[in-house]
Amino acid sequence: GLGRDNQIKILSELHFPHSLGLLYSAFTYYTGFKVNSGEYKVMGLAPYGRPVYRDLILSELMDLKEDGSFRLNMNYFNYCAGLTMTNAKFNRLFGGPPRKPESDVTQRDMDLARSVQDVTEEVMLRMAKHIHRETGQKNLCLAGGVALNCVGNGKILREGPFENIWIQPAAGDAGGAVGAALFVWHQYLDNQRTADGQNDFMKGSFWGPDFSRDEIGRYLQNKNIPFEEIPDRDIPEKVADLIGAQKTIGWFQGRMEFGPRALGGRSIIGDARSSQMQETMNLKIKFRESFRPFAPSVLKEKVSDYFDLNRESPYMLIVAPVKENIRRQMTKEEQSYFGLDQLHVVRSVIPAVTHVDYSARVQTVTEETNPLYYKMIKAFGEKYGCPVIINTSFNVRGEPIVCTPEDAYLCFMRTNMDYLIMGNYLLNKEDQKPLDRDINWQKKFEND
Template identity: 55%
Template sequence: MQILGISAYYHDSSAALVRDGMVVAAAQEERFSRIKHDPAFPAKATQYCLEMAGNTPVDYVVFYDKPFLKFERILETYLSFAPKGFSTFRAGLPVWAKEKLFQRSLLMKELQAITPDRFTSGQLLFSEHHLSHAASAFYPSPFEDALVLTMDGVGEWATTSVAIGHGADMKILHEINFPHSLGLLYSAFTAYAGFKVNSGEYKLMGLSPYGRPRFVQTILDHLIDLKPDGSFRLNQRYFSYCTDLKMFNSRFAELFREPARAPEAPLTQFHADIAASVQHVTEMVVLRICRVMAKETGQKNLCLAGGVALNCVANGKIAAEELFENIWIQPASGDSGAALGAALAASHLHLKTPRSVLKPDAMASGALGPEFSQSEIEDTLTRAGAKFSVIPDRDLWRDTAAALADGEVTGWFQGRMEFGPRALGQRSILGDPRDPAMQKKLNLKIKFRESFRPFAPSVLAEDAADWFDMPLPDSPYMLLVTTVAEKHRKITAEEAETRHGLGDQDIQRSDIPAVTHTNFSARIQTVRHENNPRYYALLHAFKEKTGCPVLINTSFNVRGEPIVASPAEAFRCFMATGMDRLVIGNCVLKKTEQNPSLATDYHVHQEAD
């Protein structure tokens, strides 16, 4: 039994394939279309999943939410606030009338365009948004039983939900409904700080350690009514998302006595303090819910999904409280992962497929996208005019590790493409974390992005506890923030507390300064041989060379561009940036050996993220 899951028409559209309850393939459409956060029907991602299905029939196609319920929410919201928002409602109504309310027909039309006469309308199912998220977290997890917390902007109605999973069954217990949304609160501050909603939230999180949470009480007094059990209501006097295409209104800015920051305008300490404040409130909400639900349900395992689950700082706080013995976070926690969850929900809840619990999980380390053979890589590079050498594995690890130790920034392209927003050693840019200048070099000359943004460390799993304060044994998906171990710090906690503003970015805080954030924090990825043998071998070679089992790992792309999906895109990105070396499969390319005429400035054409 094969099931195709689809997420589309909002942001981060994707497709996923499940066979007999097991994850086979998954990919975001943006990787193929090269449009970041592409919301369109995932035609190319779907085609990839159908290719992975082979000659076996795909029995059902499942869409990740229910359009009629979503329209009900939009209509009731308009009636609740009328006559405010009439112009926005009037502008959007034709789209809903023509497309969204007849989404079955639209989806069938898109599927027919890809694979004529393969599917009938009777094979098309619809999941609910939060059920899709919860299923994406529980079913691939390594737990027989778990509490499942989903938090995001909004689905049909739900913005926060709590479910219990047991075996192949899962039931939602509690919900908080629109317009009261922790995700939308965070997005409102994202927009206020001058970042783009649905993509800039991680920037706000990265900015928060540079600030002081001096506006927490203002937020609690005016914007969110937070109850002891973690339930909450947002004061709609300050927000516009119910009636307009904006997140907040003039009262919001007046509350903080500063106008909203224009995109790309200079960041000030005020913006860092705003980021720190809403981050603190977010952690308060999440922790209160977790405390109450852990006590109410007695569950020892926690699964997380939804866009808020990408807030790895809050995830680290949950882990540090030791409310649960084990935590598993869906690596594609946003809407892209809901395509996978929709397929899994249909498999286990609708079709009653038995569930197999796999260790360490059923996500194949996130490597669920396309891969390329060595011959395909060599043919692509030859056609592109690239100069390269082909090196056997043992020499590849050693030579690449030596280049990294010498300060070379290296593009690393191996195996199947990752599913979700994080590069995990398949489509990565790597660097030496011991180099104090590496963080700024990567930001400004490679990624072409803001200098304050932190980079994540990949570390050999067996060495993680020696280098970091580990609240959990593993963090394979780079979704947990912890701190650098005290033995590797260069300054005291007192010094860090007094020197953590935007003007203190260049202070060397640890033995691995390029991945140590201003408060000693780091968003870690632990790497095991059984999960990613090629990346593990490189990390091990780097440790043998330098004594350090850590590398900088950032996604293989420039600002405003999706992560590269193909060898051709990797070579193009390599030639357009300050990367020194590119390793694709067993092919090694050195920048100094390439024809300079192949270089491009394509990053200047990318829309700012």
């Protein structure tokens, strides 16, 4: 589509069932993960594998054209009429049945993930080049579930013809609410659209609930929860010192994020310099698969010092390579590792956020959008020489991101987080009493 002023004109479209997102979801199902939830696991698993099935996908499952349009061979899929994504013919093509959920991830699963990821990137890049040839525009906007594939987004940015790309922060189905409202407001009712050519108007995607200092304080006092009250001016340095001491901290500040990414409103944070932090946070706090990478939050003005990225990525939707000069040279033995054996190799000065292919899903932070989060990262950088921290969503596997002070406290107590900062209130795990009559929370939420 082409957007001008307050109107969008559709130039071309693909129709169900020929969907890149559904192809990706089919492989999500086949590799044993939950459809409409586990696609990002496939993306995270892909760098551990090799694209051995890429040509098979392109020859048997998909008729891909030069302009990025395609048709799927529906003889291999079951999602139109059945209760599964794939069928017996798909199983025969790829040498066996789908992986059982929660079973061991094999090299075959990693190779399948890598193969469908490579195909997805190829389709995205062809589409981007075609759109540029047809329109001559310099700016590209992306939305839809596939636009959450931040590896593909990064490839379009690096190898595509557009000067700028922008991805809606709630690019999946949830963002359709924004699109529908804006479409009616501008295109149907013909209201004026204002834009300054530099900033988006999503306000950092902080559209969720906020809780005042008094509301948080009342909750803690009513529950007799021990805390230390910290003045506003002291929060950045206090939290920076906790990160520097290798503590994991729940960060609950301001309005909640709209979309699937934690952006410094409801985050769990830690030290990106730690070689142990990724495994610690995955297994002891998030209770999720060890292969899943964590994302860095970095000051916007420092992003090019650590990543091959020269622009903003405020919504954590662009993957970029870690800079060559901060990478660690691997030994011959380390270079020979395959699969999950690659996980424990230290690859850079920020190993906790450096994936096995030397990539990172970057979030840039500005003082204008999130001043307290910015000041905390800046304080950490000034004191410890690294303006980069780990940022992951404040939840455990299968649970929604925490919204309220009670959500945050319960998640904090049920995991091995060391500290929780909610507004001005700092909670030390060592000061807390065990939860009284807690539910079996790991059974409350279905694994994603």
